[in-house]
Amino acid sequence: MPFYEKGDVRIHYEEAGSGFPLLVIPGGGLNSTVAGLATHPFNPFDEFKGEFRVIAADLRNAKGGQSTGPLETERAWDAYTDDHIGLMDHLGIQKFMVLGFCIGGPFIWNLLSRAGDRVVAAVPAQPSGWRPELPTLSYDNNMKGWGPELCARRPDITMAQVDAFLTNMYSARADFVYTVSRDFVRNCQTPILVLPDDVPGHPLVVAMETVHLAPNAQVSLYPWKDTKDKIPLAVRHIRTFLRAYRPVTAAQSMAAAAQ
Numbered sequence: 001m002p003f004y005e006k007g008d009v010r011i012h013y014e015e016a017g018s019g020f021p022l023l024v025i026p027g028g029g030l031n032s033t034v035a036g037l038a039t040h041p042f043n044p045f046d047e048f049k050g051e052f053r054v055i056a057a058d059l060r061n062a063k064g065g066q067s068t069g070p071l072e073t074e075r076a077w078d079a080y081t082d083d084h085i086g087l088m089d090h091l092g093i094q095k096f097m098v099l100g101f102c103i104g105g106p107f108i109w110n111l112l113s114r115a116g117d118r119v120v121a122a123v124p125a126q127p128s129g130w131r132p133e134l135p136t137l138s139y140d141n142n143m144k145g146w147g148p149e150l151c152a153r154r155p156d157i158t159m160a161q162v163d164a165f166l167t168n169m170y171s172a173r174a175d176f177v178y179t180v181s182r183d184f185v186r187n188c189q190t191p192i193l194v195l196p197d198d199v200p201g202h203p204l205v206v207a208m209e210t211v212h213l214a215p216n217a218q219v220s221l222y223p224w225k226d227t228k229d230k231i232p233l234a235v236r237h238i239r240t241f242l243r244a245y246r247p248v249t250a251a252q253s254m255a256a257a258a259q
Contacts, residue, residue, distance in 0.1 A: 001014075001066070002014070002015075003066075004057075004083075004086060004087045004090040004091075006086055006090075008069055008070050009060065009067075009068070009069035009070070009082075009083060009086075010066075010067060010068050010069065011057050011058070011060065011067045011069075011083050011086070011087055012034070012057060012058045012065065012066035012067050013034070013055060013056065013057035013058075013087055014034050014045075014055075014056055014057075015053060015054060015055040015056075015091075016045050016049040016053075016054050017045075017048065017049030017050060017051070017052055017053050017054050018053050019051050019052045019053050019246075020052055020053065020095075020096075020097065020120075020246045020247065021052070021053045021055060021088070021091075021093045021095070021096035021097070022044070022048055022052040022053065022054050022055065022096065022097045022098070022099060022242065023055050023056070023084065023087075023088065023096050023097070023098040023099070024037070024044045024045075024054055024055065024056040024098075024099050024100070024104075025056070025084070025098065025099070025100035025101065025103070025104030025107050025108070026040070026056060026059075026101060026102075026104070027040060027100075027101030027102030027103060027104060027125075027126065028059075028062070028101075028102060028103070029102065029103050029128075029138075029141070029142065029145075029146065029201075030059060030061070030062060030103070030142055030146045031059070031062045031063045031064065031065070031145075031146060032058070032059040032062055032065075032102070032103055032104070033058045033059065033062050033064050033065040034056045034057065034058055034065075035058075035064065035065075036064075037056065040101055041125075041126075041224075041225040041231050041234075042231055042234075042235050044056070044099055047235050047238075047239070048239070048242070051243075052097075052242065052246075055087070055091065055093075055096075057083070057084075057087055059080060059083075059103075060079065060080060060083055061150055061154070063146070063149050063150070063153075067083070069083070071150075071157050071161050071162070071165050072165075073161055073164040073165045073168055074168060075168075076165050076166075076168045076169035077106065077107075077110050077169060077173075077178065077179050078110070078114070080107060080110075081107065081110045081111055081114050084107065084111060085111070085114065085115055085118075088118070094118060095118055095119075095120055095247065096118065096119065096120065097119070097120050097121045097122065097123075097242055097245070097246070098111060098119055098121075098122045098123070099122075099123040099125065099238070100122075100123070100124055100125065100127070101125045101126055102125075102126055102127070102128050102201070102202065103128050104124065104125070104127070105124035105125075105126075105127020105128050105129065105177060105202075105207075106127070106128055106129075106177050106178045106179045107179070108122045108123075108124050108127075109124075109177050109179045109180045109184070109185070110179040110180065112180070112184075112188055112190055113179065113180050113184060116188070116190060119190055120190075120191075120245055120246070120247060121190065121191040121192070121193075121241065121242065121245035122190060122191070122192050122193075123192075123193045123194075123195065123238055123241065123242075124192070124193075124194050124195070124207070124210070125194075125195040125197075125238075126195060126196070126197035126199075126202045126225075127177070127194065127196075127197070127202060127206070127207050127210075128177075128178070128201055128202055129176065129177050129178070129202065129203045129206030129207065130170075130173075130174050130175055130176060130177075130178060130203070130206065131200065131203045131206075134200055135174055136170075136171070137200055137201060138166075138169075138170040138201065139166050139167070139169075139170045139171050141201070142162075142166050142170075143162065143163070143166060146162075147159055147162035147163075147166070150162065176206060176209070177206060177210065182209075182213055185210055185213040185214050186213045186214070186215075187215075188214050188215070188216075189215060189216055190214075190216065191216045191217075191218075191241070191244075191245050192210070192211075192214050192216060192217040192218065193217075193218045193219070193220060193237065193238060193241040194207050194208075194210060194211050194217060194218070194219050194220070195219075195220045195222075195224055195234055195238075196208060196211075196219065196220075196222045196224075197223075197225075198223075204222070207219075218241065220234050220237045220238070221233060221234065221237070
C-alpha cells in the first residue's frame with residue numbers, strides 16, 4: 001500500500017486509472033477513509049477511473065484508516081490541507097480536479113484558498129456546513145464519536161488537545177462553510193458543481209448559498225440520492241462537468257487539428 005511521508009505525517013493513499021488527476025476526498029467527517037467510499041452513494045474509483053487518474057487518501061488520524069500525524073490544534077483545517085497538497089506534490093501533480101463528499105466540501109474551499117491556481121474544477125457533494133439552529137453539532141459529534149477513540153489509540157493525544165482542536169476547527173469558525181468567507185466564495189473564479197444535501201451536518205441552505213455566490217458555480221438536481229435511479233443522473237452531471245473543464249493536452253490538440 002502506498003504512503004506519502006513528510007516528517008511526523010504518514011498518509012496512506014490509493015489511486016486507479018489514468019488521465020487528468022482527480023483528487024477524491026471521502027466523506028465520514030474526521031473518520032474519512034478510502035475504504036469508506038464503498039458506503040457512499042457512488043464510488044468515484046468505479047465511476048471515473050476509466051478516464052481520470054483517481055486519487056484518494058485516508059484522513060490523518062481517521063478511525064479505520066492508516067494515515068497518522070500530529071494533532072495540530074492551532075491549524076486544524078490547514079493541517080489536513082497540507083496533507084492534500086503534499087500528496088499532490090509527492091505524486092508530481094501540479095494541476096488537478098477535486099471531488100469531495102461531506103467534510104470534503106470545507107476541504108475543497110480551503111484548497112481553493114490555499115492553492116486555487118492548481119485546482120482546475122471542484123465538486124462538493126453533500127457538503128458539510130454550519131447550521132445556526134444546531135450551532136455545536138460538529139463539535140459535539142466529534143467529541144463523542146472521534147476524540148475518545150483517537151485518544152485510546154494514541155496515548156500521546158489527550159481529550160484536552162481534542163477539545164482545543166475541535167474548538168479551533170468548528171466553534172471558532174462557526175459560520176458558513178467553516179474554512180472560507182462569503183467574500184472569498186463570491187470572488188472565486190474556479191468552476192464549481194455542487195450536489196446539495198439536507199441532513200443536520202449537510203445544510204441545504206449553505207450549499208445553495210455557495211451556488212448563488214460563486215460566479216462559476218452550477219448545481220445538480222436535488223434531491224439526487226433519495227432513490228437509486230437518481231444517482232446515475234448526478235454521476236452523469238459530474239462526468240459532463242469534469243470533461244468540460246479537463247485541460248486539453250498538446251497531443252490532444254494536435255490530434256484534433258489533424259482530423
